[in-house]
Amino acid sequence: MQSVEVWSLLTSGKGLYHFAMRGRLVDPYKRVASREHISSYGKEENPASVRLPREKPSWQRSLRHVIVASISSFLYGYHLGVVNETLESMxxxxxxxxxxxxxxxxxxxxxxxxxxxxxxSGWIADGVGRRRAFQLCALPMIIGASMSATTNGLWGMLLGRLFVGTGMGLGPPVAALYVAEVSPAAVRGTFGSITQIATCFGLMGSLFIGIPAKEIVGWWRICFWVSAIPAAILAFFMEFCAESPHWLHKRGRSNEAEAEFEKLLGGIHVKHAMSELLRSDRGDETDMVKLSELLYGRHFKVMFIGSTLFALQQLSGINAVFYFSSTVFKSFGVPSALANTCVGICNLVGSILAMIMMDKLGRKVLLLGSFLGMAVSMGLQVIAASSLASGSGAMYLSVGGMLMFVFTFSLGAGPVPSLLMSEILPGRIRAKAFAICLAVHWVINFFVGLLFLRLLEQIGAQLLYTIFGAFCLVAVIFVKKNVVETKGKSLQEIEIALLPQEAT
Known part of the structure; x- marks a missing residue:
């Protein structure tokens, strides 16, 4: 009878989270001396028999590592917004x-x-580790910023921006992976939101530092020089941060993984964390992930969810707001400094609220509310661009709709997709699959940035904002039907729960 009860607990999602078999209590402070001894968890003791410590892991231990990693998100936000104020003078x-x-x-x-x-990014993160990947992302950002700051022609600027872009593309996926893998499950959503807040600070920093660009000749060069400082700080301090225990375990360095868990979670939680890694370890070889397996194999569904979420995030038109808000506000006679300050504050306040609510309301609720609010915001923009509004009424509707759009985006559509994908992607394919999903994000982002001003001229604001709003509504339907809730679950629990469904 007892074995039946144990089996029912093991096969239920709730049981996986709360279950601790009535077996021999393992000394939580005993260090493992070899990989063979760690492997004995699966032989001498069932990994599920390792008791869950009564106290939750302290979030303070991993916070400093997350903050250093979030510098890459700060740089991402900075370089997204640095051309907003400087584009005219440049x-x-x-x-x-x-x-x-x-x-x-x-x-x-x-x-x-x-x-x-x-x-x-996935191949780099799996090949050299998360810490070294952060350092590699900082290098082209330093080189590219220097090239942009010293160029005397368009081609030099484009080459510098290309270098910066490679670092921007490498940083966010590695940051999402790293934060998910070093954070305690209870605060993983909150810590994931820290990267979004860092992005907000980067955007705000670039907008504020760019304000004198229209008044001071050559100030835009200072704006690019400044970005090299946080990139250098990221490369330096990452040398003292913990490596991802998940990556170390996949590379066969289980002793080091255990030591990093002790650094991140505390000694009493090491055994349970290691047992969870072993419980989700199906003996797969990380380096043997095939592209076909990701695109149309058993992982297709989760790849489809991730790629579609990132595509809809960009098709909502959010980065058109960040890139060209000064241009849009200027058409209504709103000073760009005031406009960008309001955009930055709305983005920051929404991101802080998302951080507070992420582990309380859950990822799915925030996504649904966010995309629905963005659709309403675009509706206000459409009305402002129509004959129904004119003069000051059109200005208030347009400016208010844009600020509401930024605020509702930062509540869910901004921080959730990266966090959600780092959670639902199985550990064996997480880095490479995340790279492919995020590549979709950058392709859409590229064309939005390239074509927004031209489309605004050709088809008008009313039709363009209608298209953006329609994509927001499509996102609401998609999230409702396809996204699963992951709050409070460990990465191993999520993987064990999802893989059987994918296999079928």
Whole structure:
């Protein structure tokens, strides 16, 4: 009878989370001396028999590692927004003012580089580890920023933006993986939101530092020089951060994985964390992941969910707001400094609220509310661009709709997709699959940045915002039907729960 009860607990999602078999209690402070001894968890003791410690892991231990990793997200946000205020003075000095294609290329070349960086991020993160991947992402950002700051022509700017983009593409997926793998399950959503807040600070920093660009000749060069400082800080401090225990375990370095768990969670939680790694270990070889397995194999469903989420995130038009908000607000006579300050504050406040609610309401609820709010916001923009509104009414609707759009985006559509994908992707394919999903993000981002101003001229704001709003509504339907809730579950629990469904 007891074995039946044990089996029912093991095969239920709730049981996996709360179950601790009435077996021999393992000394939580005893260090494992070899990989063979660690492997004996599966032989001498069932991994599920390792008791879950009564106290939850302290979030303070892993917080400092997450903060260092979030510098890459700060740089991502900074380089997304750095051309917003500086584009006019830069184009005048470099000789391409009024050429919308050239202006779009300054934005989109960076995104093209990000596509390349994100495409290889999984292989780099799995090959050299998460810490070294962060350091590698900092290098092209330092080189590219220096090139952009010293160029005297359009081509030099484009080449510098291409270098910066490769670092931008490498950083966010590695940050999402790293934060998910070093954070305690109870605060993983909160810590995942820290990267979004860092992105907000990066955007706000670039907007504020760019304000004097229209007044001071050559100030835009300072804006690029400044970005090299946090990139250097990231490369330096990552040397002292913990490596991902999940990556170490996959590489056969289980002793080091245990030592990193002790650093991140505390000694009392090491045995349970290691037992969970072994419980999800099906003996697969990490380096043997085939592209066909990701694109149309048993992992197709989770890949489809991730790629579609990232595509809908970009097709909502959010980055058009970040890239060209100054241009849009200027058409209504709103000072760009005031407009960008309001955009930055809305983005930051929404991200802080998302951090607070992520592990309380859950990922799915935030996504649904976020995309629905964005659709309503685009509706306000459509009304503002129509004949139904004019004068100050159109201005208030447009500005209010854009600020509401940024706020609702930062509540869910911004931070959740990266966090969710780092949670639902199985450990064996996590880095490479995440890279492919994020590559979709950068392709869409590239074309939005390249074509937004031209489409605004050709089809008008009313139709363009209608299209963006329609994609937001499609996202609501998609999330409702396809996204699963992951709050409070360990990565191993999520993997064990999802893989049988994928296999069938």
């Amino acid at each position: 184009s005048m000095e470099l000789g391409f003012r009024g050429n919308t294609i050239a202006e779009g290329l300054v934005v989109s070349t960076c995104l093209g580089g990000a596509f390349i960086g994100s495409l290889f």
